[in-house]
Amino acid sequence: MSKLNLITKGLIKDNPIFVLVLGMCPTLATTTSAVNGLGMGIATTFVLIFSNVLISLVAKQVPDKVRIPVYIVLIAAVVTVLQLLMQAYTPGLYQTLGIFIPLIVVNCIVLGRAEAFASKNTVLDSALDGIGIGLGFTLSLTVLGAVRELLGTASIFGMKLIDGDGMLAFVLAPGAFMVLGYLMVLFNMYKSKFTDK
Amino acid sequence: MSKTFSIGGIHPHDNKISKDAAIENFPLVETAYISMSQHLGAPAEPIVAKGDKVKVGQLIAKASGFISANIHSSVSGTVRSVEMLPDLAGNPVQHVIIDVEGDEWIDTIDRSNDIVKDIKLGKEEIIKRIAECGVVGLGGAAFPTHIKLTPPPGKVADVLLINGSECEPYLTSDYRIMLENPEEILIGVRIMMKALGVSKAYVGIEENKPKAIKSMKGVADKGYTDIKIVPLKKRYPQGGEKQLIDAVTGRRVPSMGLPIDTGAVVQNVGTALAVYEAVQKNKPLFDGIVTVTGKCMTEQRNFRLRVGTTFDTMMFAIGGFPKDAVKLISGGPMMGKAVACMDAASVKSTSGLLLLTEEETKRGPERNCIRCAKCVEACPMGLQPYLLNRLARVNRMEELEENMVQDCIECGCCLYSCPANIPLLDTIRLSKAKVLKIMRGRPKK
Amino acid sequence: MARESTLKNMVVVLMLICLASSALLGGAYVLTKEPIEAAQLAKINQSIAGVVPPFDNDPNGDSFTKEYNGANYKVYPAVKDGETVGYAVETFSNAGFGGRVSLMVGFSMDGTIINTVVLNHSETPGLGDKMVAGKSNFSLQFNGKNPDEFKLSVKKDGGDVDAITASTISSRAFCGAMTSAYEVFKLCVADKTEKEAVNE
Amino acid sequence: MSKKDDTVEHEGIVIDVDQNFVSVEILRQSACSSCGAKGMCSAADSESGVIQVPANGFELYEKGERVKVVLKKSLGFKALWISYLIPLIILLILLLFLSTFKISEILIGLSIIGALAFYFLIIYFLKDRIKKEFVFTLEKLDK
Amino acid sequence: MEYIIIIIAAVFVNNVLLSQFLGICPFLGVSNKISTAAGMSGAVVFVIALSTLVTYLLQYYVLIPLGIEFMQTVAFILVIAALVQMVEIILKKISPSLYQALGIFLPLITTNCCVLGLAIIVVSKEFAFGGDPHMLNLAEAVVYSTASAVGFGLAMVLFAGLREQLELNNVPRAFKGTPIALITASILALAFMGFAGLV
Amino acid sequence: MKKLLVSPAPHIHGPQTTKSLMRDVIIALVPSLLVSIYFFGFSAIKLALVGVVTCVAVEYVIQRYLIKCTVTIGDYSAAVTGLLLALNLPPNSPWWLMLIGSIVAIGVAKLTFGGLGQNLFNPALVGRVFLLVSFPVLMTDWTIPASWFREGIDASSGATALSIVKEGLAQGLTLDQIFQNHNFSYMQMLFSKIGGSVGEVSALALIIGFAYLLYRRVITAHIPLSIIVTVALFTGIFWVVNPEHYTDPLFNILSGGILLGSIFMATDYVTSPMSKKGMVLYGVGIGIITVLIRYFGSYPEGISFAILIMNAFVPLINKYMKPAYFGKEVKNG
Amino acid sequence: MNTVLFTILSLSILGILLALILYFVAQKFKVEEDPRIDDVQAILPGANCGGCGFAGCRAFAESCVKAETLEKNFCPVGGNEVMKQVAQYLGMEMAEKTPQVAVVRCNGNCDNRPKTNNYDGFSSCAVMSSFYSGDTACKYGCLGHGDCVLACQFDAIKMDPRTGLPEVDESKCTACGACVKACPKMIIELRNKGIKNRRIFVSCVNKDKGGIAKKACAVACIGCTKCQKVCAYDAITITSNLAYIDYNKCKLCRKCVVECPTHAIWEVNFPVRVPKKETSPLVEQ
């Protein structure tokens, strides 16, 4: 697999949200605006990259049966570091994303990449994989957030487009499910066109 | 308040437009095509061969197997051949074809018009005579009557129900005989009571036939007080045997059970008449009352028709196939069979010929089920036809079984009432067969 | 691929990993400890600065709590040239639509509301969250008003406050928090005058 | 009759047969199999799928044969009650009861855990009875 | 009374799935049979009750006294994972047949957001049910998390029912699977918003 | 020779078709529509028109161009949805509100699920609740538009009876005071002198529609009656306990959308249970949730939510409350 | 510094605890799913059609892994190639199968077989055949409602709107046999694909006597035995007035095709003959 491929596969082919349908909780909860989605995406990408790197470093030495606990410990450690860093340097974002930052630990994407990729590949590849998947995740979250923000508050990245309020439902829980549902359909349609050719 | 059954049911217009036409004899035919499968169960085995001379009432085929019935010639003449011919559905069935010569009856038949009231024969002899005469149920299913009159070991009958409800729209054959032959029917009932050893009998008649109720009551009050005439609400399928038992006795036939499980035996009024003729007059069952009706016809008729008359002949006799009729139904509009092959001939249980125009019968285009529950409301068995239909279409046989698809009596209420024209009964009927096959294939515990 | 698992190597490996990561964590904690505290402080200071007149003291260091109606309120005095120029009161109400609403309210010494900053809330985006300055003019209407003359309740309830449309509940909560703040402010002022009286 | 309604069925493959038991490995076609991330998710999701079914001797099973393991659904729910819901009730009742007194929370917590341990101990002693009740049956699959 | 308010709040008003977005993956992924959903929910309720009990104690009697609250995430996840495994081992050990019988409600998704999320929520959020805002005490914390888990179960079972129905319908092909599940969830969430403000 | 038509039995069909049922619902809504036109004039006509036209158009466009399946606008079900949605909005709603509502109702709640009969939730209500959540300001603005026939509504003009009561109670008034201030009487409610959404202004007109639906056997009375009885009983209990604070049952039934909801929306075939027992349970559930939301929730009116919530229970109800089989006991296999 | 100490301590304790627990888990839950199942499943086509007789591809993969020989296991969809891969992967022998294809044995299109009545029920061959013989005089022939089309997962069988008969797309048909099972009239048969995909078969299942059959359908087999006589390889048998060609014996000599007076015998994928006689109906099409 080429290095470039490692990075781009997360966008379409292995898109963690639209294809793998993983990590749904933060996806739905934190995408009330494009910025929030972007923030969550970057936070997750951070964890993905570092956990992938750490795990690919130690994978060879770890006995099979404690594989999962070791991964969890490592991932949790990375997440905690992230928490600390965010508290220190982006307190606002940390507060908005709230509980979903620690929940990155149980985000299936992270563990999933650890299991499926990092444990079997070199450090560099794992890092690239983390970047790629993280990119896909971030992009999807941002798009989702942007759409919700646009429909819900008639603004994008915080900029008001028209005077008025937008459709509130889209910022609230129902809108999260709905937008994701329709985006998924669009994505699948696009993807099938893409692969048919 | 008249009695009625407890669940579901529908109220189609009864259209009994032929009710005032007295029964007339159908003219003799030139050739009779007598089917060997006129009853539920194994076909009878012909005992005549090409060239044999037969008389009216002569035995031409013997019952084969446990559920089967004798068949007698309905005409006199020469056997032309014994061969496979299509029945009304177009499927090949063995027929005895007789070229008619005159109208010579076997001499054991009492052809007088006297009413014989005395029941001389004993229990066993009655059943034997009924079997010999090939009497089958005339309520539709053509189940051999002698078997019904012999409850299986361990089961005891305590009540006989006579089905005079004739809940099918259009048909008036039972109605006419209740008007014209009430006493014979009641004697027939007595005979069956004797055969079953029961002391109670009820005749259920729908309220839309007040004259029949009056006529039957009039006779019953004079000398047949052990037979009660029970007026029933007009509601389809009042005549379904499970519904009739429920309406008259309040008992419910269990799922997968037979009427006898409730101690009841149900017979049609026509069957009672046939039993009377067989036992008292020694006349085998080779003819029956047939209503020929339809809104597109100028004249409505009730005939006494010999078995083996082709539909073509009948149409010819009434002056040809009406122009705007598109469908010919043997039986009523709810349960009758559409005739696919005009060359097929009538059988013992043929009770009516109904002609419908395209407008009356054409099914509308199927639409999405709107879950209106009209079918659920209509189903007299408490089933959920919409669900059965859905399950049938995705082949979920186990769930169909759980949802009691086997209980469906194929009354058609669901399809009748479905506003979306969903072919509910078509799919249900099919899945019934499939599920039955699965159930049969399962090892018995 | 990976090694055979025995009890011993499992414990050892896990142990090592745990040691390593805890070291990492501990390190990270130590490193970020100060920035985090600084960030928290900055946030408070920023909101204080936003609601009181310019000051030259460390309001956070000088803060004290006041009890009012069974709850403790944090008060940050703003002192300029030794003179108390105002109080920032950290106040809250639990009657918000989404629960608690916390505000920082600044008063000048005569009781005039200088400004308010919403510290924390969980009101519905697009509705109740219009109480945040910048999302609507709701919170601005208090500025420069003195609660003695300006009745701190929504017009529907007979007060002088224009509620956020379709968010009476949030508006009421906001007013409630303001009222508490004002009461606390009055206590502070009373205390201060008392103290000064004693001093003199 | 109505078989499916009150039973739960799993397809499995006979992996071992001895005098008393037929061991069947369940083919996992349940919830997880549809999930794209089965292997990856759930921290320690390493359940086994082997079920031992008492052999009744009437039917012979071969290694590698495909069979259906049937358990009454009501029994499944009963198992759920015994192992999760009754402990849950114990937990809640104890919790609510103890917290009406002025006991330290750590004590409450520990005593609840103790009680649960005790409960499971009882189950342990009753295990033979339980074993008799939760019987799986095997059905051959045609072919 | 307070407990009742907590329960209503947790089950309906702040339903974990529909308004807090915790445990969406099992919600979308778990089989569409009502009985499986119910069975799984039962197990989840117990696991959540037990794990919040333990993590609550951990938080207040270990982490806070030692001044290492920042270890919360690591500690909780490890404890929960271990706890769940332990319950399984215990069950398996004390009665293999019982364990097998349970196996029909596979799988218990051991550590999803829902478990960890609730554990964190009950120790970190201020609550003001009917009274002064305060951190939940042990009993309230466990009741809250249990009720939340029940809310999770309720939504799961409702959803399983809706999906059983959908399976018989002809959903347009593009929407089959996850998309229609999401849109159904969306309308369900819309409906549940009616409970807003109930407590 | 003539080719016969052959089909399995039965050979005749009842008079009802999907189209006739939907047409009957529209007819049953005519009295309410007329009353609202009388009171709200052009704006009622405008809403109804926009609703029906957009619903039908959205259905047409999606079916024709997006899903590419047979177009089913001919069965009038989209028109029913549009009309009901229009009757559910405040009389002064702008046309684009109606437009958005229709798109959500038909596009999201109906066609995404496969069209008529396949949806799990009542489309018109999904539309309404979506609007309610999205545009709370507009959706609770009960200003009365000018009418050709009469001028505004009396003193109580605007707000619905329920919101007046809720607001009044919040200000600490007693019910008597509120009633006096606003001149409520039941006659007004029957004959529509109270503010409210387009369709709920006259209880009498709705009841006439109900009678028509019953007469035409379009619906049975199970669902509406069980809702109304439950609401009456439940509010009755509160009322008996504290008449100062809780309104009486009759007020509760006549006010808000209880009648419109229970007669026309809760009875939507597609999203209500199939068995009679199930229908009653469903109705009771709607009644209870409605009252809970009314009394304790943040919305003044709860029946829309209550119906949607119970819609979600329908599959469970259908599964566990089947009609009684005729042959109850199952004998021999 | 305390904090760091506590951190290290607590995490290490937790780590050991976890290790112990997991060790026991590992002990107890030894059985793991055979990883080969996944691999075999990956080789399989993944159609989940059940053509192999198992519940789906995974079940089939399980069975392959667990089975001792592959004799009983064959995936018709993947065919020999896939089975070869599976066998190779598992190190087993495989039983090669001659490739087959579904063949529709009815040519009763609208011209050949006039309608005798109009059907007005649920459009389903099974429903139709369950209550009557069909809308033509041939009670054996295709009913034309496409149950077979619905059954096919591979889009390999389609109704030809001109003839009203199903048509198999050879390139797509995997010989899974679903259509064979679905047809209530038992018209479809799986036959060897034949050399160069050439096949000869009797496209008729009518068992009526010649006269009746011919009246019902112009291209019916009338059981005249001409083909049987002309076949040099004994490939043709006639039972109940119907000829049947055994594809294992047929040498594709095409003599019978010419001989059949009703053109009931079809040849497929042969080069076009020098037109000295009428060609068979298929070649015309």
Ligand SMILES: Cc1cc2nc3c(=O)[nH]c(=O)nc-3n(C[C@H](O)[C@H](O)[C@H](O)COP(=O)(O)O)c2cc1C
């Ligand atoms: C839906 C339905 C309707 C029926 N209607 C009648 C009817 O109107 N009259 C009648 O005699 N039998 C009717 N039958 C047949 C009866 O169930 C029963 O078989 C018959 O009365 C038994 O008598 P027999 O054996 O003498 O025919 C109906 C059956 C079904 C399933």
Ligand SMILES: Cc1cc2nc3c(=O)[nH]c(=O)nc-3n(C[C@H](O)[C@H](O)[C@H](O)COP(=O)(O)O)c2cc1C
């Ligand atoms: C296998 C079989 C056995 C039956 N045995 C009895 C019987 O012992 N006693 C009886 O009264 N009817 C018996 N019946 C008749 C049915 O109960 C029923 O009356 C008959 O099928 C006619 O039904 P219908 O006219 O309502 O359609 C039997 C039917 C079948 C198919």
Ligand SMILES: Cc1cc2nc3c(=O)[nH]c(=O)nc-3n(C[C@H](O)[C@H](O)[C@H](O)COP(=O)(O)O)c2cc1C
């Ligand atoms: C999803 C949702 C969110 C809401 N959010 C708020 C809110 O943040 N603040 C608020 O005061 N009311 C909120 N409400 C309550 C309603 O808007 C309520 O009707 C309103 O507060 C009272 O109406 P009024 O302000 O027009 O008098 C919310 C309601 C819903 C359904």
Ligand SMILES: Cc1cc2nc3c(=O)[nH]c(=O)nc-3n(C[C@H](O)[C@H](O)[C@H](O)CO)c2cc1C
């Ligand atoms: C009695 C009756 C009530 C109906 N009520 C509604 C309704 O409340 N909302 C709606 O969108 N459609 C309603 N319809 C129309 C139709 O059923 C609806 O569009 C379907 O839900 C769409 O699948 C109703 C139809 C009938 C016959």
Ligand code: SF4
């Ligand atoms: S045909 Fe069967 S399913 Fe339909 S109403 Fe009659 S008994 Fe019920």
Ligand code: SF4
């Ligand atoms: S009557 Fe027809 S439309 Fe109504 S529920 Fe039954 S099948 Fe569906």
Ligand code: SF4
């Ligand atoms: S045509 Fe028949 S055998 Fe061929 S793939 Fe389709 S269903 Fe299978």
Ligand code: SF4
């Ligand atoms: S071949 Fe068989 S299944 Fe296919 S359309 Fe013809 S009759 Fe129907």
Ligand code: FES
């Ligand atoms: S991300 Fe929450 S359960 Fe998967």
